[in-house]
Amino acid sequence: MNTTRLLAAACRWTARILGTLLVLIIVLIAIGEGMPNPFTQPISVQIGFLALALVMIGILGGWRWELAGGTLSLVGWSLFVVAVMHPPRGLNWFVGALALPGLLYVAGALLRRYKDRHQPA
Numbered sequence: 001m002n003t004t005r006l007l008a009a010a011c012r013w014t015a016r017i018l019g020t021l022l023v024l025i026i027v028l029i030a031i032g033e034g035m036p037n038p039f040t041q042p043i044s045v046q047i048g049f050l051a052l053a054l055v056m057i058g059i060l061g062g063w064r065w066e067l068a069g070g071t072l073s074l075v076g077w078s079l080f081v082v083a084v085m086h087p088p089r090g091l092n093w094f095v096g097a098l099a100l101p102g103l104l105y106v107a108g109a110l111l112r113r114y115k116d117r118h119q120p121a
Helices: 003-033 043-061 066-084 093-118
Strands: none
Touching (some): 003 066, 003 093, 043 066
């Protein structure tokens, strides 16, 4: 079996499993803490909610469309970091972990694309 194909599958399934767990954790926290009305929050919090929604949509969309889902997830994560994370606190492990599914989806898609273009005829 081709090493590139195995690595692409490992990236894809790791992203799916880790991403699903992270989405479940976010949903459980939202249920447990109660979801505030985002329109009554400051603009940075509203942008944070939008960014977190993009991350979650990207993670779940990556199950079907790896490259698009991973890219959307990474765009949402970047927006979240810029909008919500402030220098004194910095990134914590959970915010860092939110980037992993997107990175793995993109890596898996690119590896699969590389394998398709470079396989012998």
